Amino acid sequence: MDKLAVLKEYFGHDSFREGQSDLIDHILGGCDVLGIMPTGAGKSLCYQVPALMLKGVTIVISPLISLMKDQVSALVTAGVSAACINSSLTQEEYADTMHRACRGEYSLIYIAPERLGTQEMERLASSLDVAMVTIDEAHCVSQWGQDFRPSYLHISEFIAALPRRPIVSAFTATATDTVRDDIVRLLGLRDPFSLVTGFDRPNLYFSVIKPQNKYTELRRLLNSMGDKCGIVYCLSRRNVEEVCEKLNADGFSATRYHAGLPDSERRMNQDDFIYDRKRIMVATNAFGMGIDKSDVAFVIHYNMPKNIESYYQEAGRAGRDGSPAQCILLYGASDVRTNTFMIERSREDNTALSDEEKDTMLERDKERLKEMTFYSTTSGCLREFMLGYFGEKAPSYCGNCSNCVNGFEEVDITIDAQKIVSCVFRIKQKGQYFGKTMVIDILRGSENERLMSFGFNKLSTYGIMNDVSAKKIRAELDHLISGGYLAFTEGEYPVVELTPLSAKIVKERIPVKMNLPKEKTPSGKRRADDSFYSDNPLFMELKKLRNRLASEANVPAYIVFSDAALRDMCRIRPTTREQFLTVSGVGKRKAEQYGEAFCTLIKEHISSHPEEETAPEGEVSPLQLQLDSLRELVSTKRSVSPRAWSDREEHELAEEFAQGKAIAEIAQLHRRTVGSIRSRLKKMGIIG
Template sequence: MDKLSVLKGYFGHKSFRSGQEELIDHILGGSDVLGIMPTGAGKSVCYQVPAVMLNGMTIVISPLISLMKDQVSALISSGVSAACINSSLSQEEYAETMSRALRGEFRLIYIAPERLETPEINRIASSVKISMITIDEAHCVSQWGQDFRPSYLRISEFIKSLPQRPIISAFTATATDTVREDIIQLLGLNAPFTLVTGFDRPNLYFSVIKPHNKYAELRRQLDEFGGKCGIVYCISRRNVEEICEKLNSDGFSATRYHAGLSDLERRKNQDDFIYDRKRIMVATNAFGMGIDKSDVAFVIHYNMPKNIESYYQEAGRAGRDGSPAQCILLYGPMDVRTNNFMIEKSREDNTELSEDEKDIMLERDRQRLKEMTFYATSTDCLRQFMLGYFGEKAPSYCGNCSCCVNGFEEVDITVDAQKIISCVFRVKQKGRYFGKSMIVDILKGSRNERLAALDFDKLSTYGIMQDTSAKRIRAELEYLIEKGYLYSSDDDYPVVELTALSAKILKEHISVSMKLPKEEKPKDKKQHSSETNIDNTLFEKLRKLRGELAAEANVPAYIVFSDAALRDMCRILPTNEEDFLKVSGVGKIKAERYGKVFCELIKEHNSSDSIDP
């Protein structure tokens, strides 16, 4: 079979996506490759198609059991012989998998990097021809990446120990230039064909919200999503526990995931989410690497992550099947302090690095956090900001992010700036320094007892901005700090102080303007057009049938067909196997297995739809 026949026959796609064909051609030609492709861009096809065609077995090194299980289930469903070797197997399953592997029955075997030095993998490597080694989430090999795993450093030694060097293919969704160099060097790639396909995910709507009450905003967002499934990321285990408990108390179907839970509970909770028994996963960043669940409609970050690489990868778990999805960041200034604390702590906890290396990583982590904060406070196109961070040029207007849809307007805040700086000056005259919250309270005329006890209610600036919202005062105050007109320290108790530029506003009366958000408008409806242009009644019937078939096979529903495939059925309305094969994601095996029952349902729906009431 040629590559297009394999693509259609096993995976149900008529053509390759951007970059896939070039990577596949180089692999089939015997070259090492490095593919940097965004989540949902089809990285797995780049090594699965050659694995079917090459003479021998492909070993896929993957960091998480959940990723292996998903990939193997999908491959078997498509007619490709595959297996995984990990701790989730029973003794009987393990014995059978090993026996079949030693007989060379599998095209692909998935393993964790920790197992590379085990006797069973050595037996396979010495008994079966290994045609290719694929390293997924390849950025984990780099200490400068966001998910460094020391076990990835053993991969190159394992490759050297093989009787014959196979083709090496490595893939990741995020990698800066430094991380790319590390991947090539540390994995021992031989003059690899390197391809960066672009980081844009047009189906994702990016938004940043700065709510007064994060939990109330989270509830509002979840209510809007109705019965759709999604992920809520939190910064700490404590946050996960608290938010999950609140959501369940408020009637939401939620479960939790973090490193503090037992392996058994993590596996159960993850399965509950993947098999649609729970629609919301509340988790730390310990959850999600490689999760293939294709119908995630939203990813909400309750707290800002430490860097854009992590945010991009976590947000990218939404809309993997190409359907419209939303990536929402709930930003609060406290997120910056919390992340700074965690960065400092990770420096002390990292015992594998020298002091000089720790200092270098600390500085890089702080810079990454600054970039992430710039994203969260940006008034320009969020997509352009993110793509620019990864070195990709993009238009200044995308039409599918909160900044572009809701927009910002340039506002003269000269008078407000004078009032804010005057307030800081009056507090200083009292011989005191305080943080942003106290400055805002004074300007608002708060009846805070502590404020009164300090006689701050006697200041001339007390209450001079009582008609301005606290949210706007805070935004203007942070803008003045950002531009150097005021200063705020980065320690545990940051205070607001005057700078040399403060006098320019008070004495020289220079004008100050900043971008402030316009009144929020409804999200652009065009992003949902692919959902609204289908027969929703038929779509729900197809979903129900898919759920029944998945339950019978004991696999997640999206392994049978993705939501995108169901929507394609609603558009094509196939009533025979020939037409059913035209549906995106339907290959020969799936057509034979499911075509008849789905076509019958569509015929029945069309028939009932044509009968006059």
């Protein structure tokens, strides 16, 4: 059988995903390989398919019992002879598995890395014809990886002790350049074929929220999810218990998972989530690796994780089936302190390493915590920041993260930066360093007792930013730290310090800019074009029609259409159902319900008011902007699409929209979701 026949017969697929075929071909050609593929990209097939084609057994080294059991169960169900050897087996099961393994009855054997050095495993390995050794979660071999496991360092010794050297394949979802180099070196891969399929998951929407009250925000988010299932990650077991208890008391269908629970309860709770008996799993990072639930619609981090690698791996458990999914981080400044404490405690708990190795890991973990904090406080594109961390270039606007969707603008903060740096300098002159809160309190002129006791109310910078919100000052302070203009030292008492760049702000007065969310128009002020709509005859007629329809349906007027939708109708003036679907706030259902009535009114109004102004003075119709952009795009055949879209598809999409076809119609033509088409048009700059 060739690889496609194996894929179809055992796994039921007709074709391979990106990267799978190349990795399989190199394995079958006798090459070592390193595959770095995001969660949901199908890493396991890259070694399972060749394992069924190679002569001999494939040993898969895997770090988690749950991951082994899930994969072995799936393989056995598919008709593959496979087994796992780990501590979950009874003595009878272990003896039977070892006996059958020695007789060569298995194509794949999953083994925990801790068992590699045992005499039984050495005897088993020497009696087998080992065709391939596969290392899953290969980043665990690197001290610079997020899940370093000392037992992984013995894998190369195990391979070297085999009667003949097998093919070695290694796979992971996330790895920086440093971790990739460590994987190759520490596992002894020989001139491996390396493939990185790309870290981007276009179907995932990334968001960072800085709530006043985390639980209140969590409850609001979960209410908005409807009956979708998802995971809520917490930093500690105590948080898991508290959050799960509150959610159940508030009527949510939630269960819990952490290492402190009995094995039987963890298994039961995991099954409740996987089999949809419970909608929400509240867990520590002990949950998730190897869980193949494909319909997870959201992953909410109640606390900021210790590093971006962990965050991306955990967030990536959403949308495994390619459906749109949300990855939301609830950030609070206390998360940094909690993570710092946990990192320092883990140094003392890790008895398998020397003091020098512990110090190296401590330095690494604190540096990665800084990067995670920068991600949580950036005002730029979240996707660009994350992909850039993994060495992948990305546009500065993705259109599918909270910063891009909410919008941000570049703001000159030079004056504020000078005030902030000067404040830190004045504190230093007093022979002191303090954390962010104290710096903010001084700048805002707080009268708290601790501040006054140090005499900071006498500093020249005291109260010089009393008209600026603490939230904005903290954002600017974080921006200065991320840019190296100030430093933030970790430890039991983290403090803000000066850097060599600090003087450039105060003495050289270099300009400092940052991206800040666009401020919303205050509700008490009228927008410049409000008078146009308030006096516009068409707008008034549309409002009357809306109010009549709302009254007939016994619903509030905004349920039919918002004022924003009516304004869009004034600008676009749709007279057909296809045009009506391009109005902001109009979906298929509303188009079916109200399209004919509104289009008829607009058509009659245009006929009776042919000379009427169509938009406020100086304002270009969004439709006109779309068509102008499309003409340029189509004429130059410019393509800015990701790999998932070919140049031909991009060109066709642009032409179809230019011809006036609605998004829903285009989605149907391309057999894609409306959301996918809308997102693509946004990225092309065609719609807002």
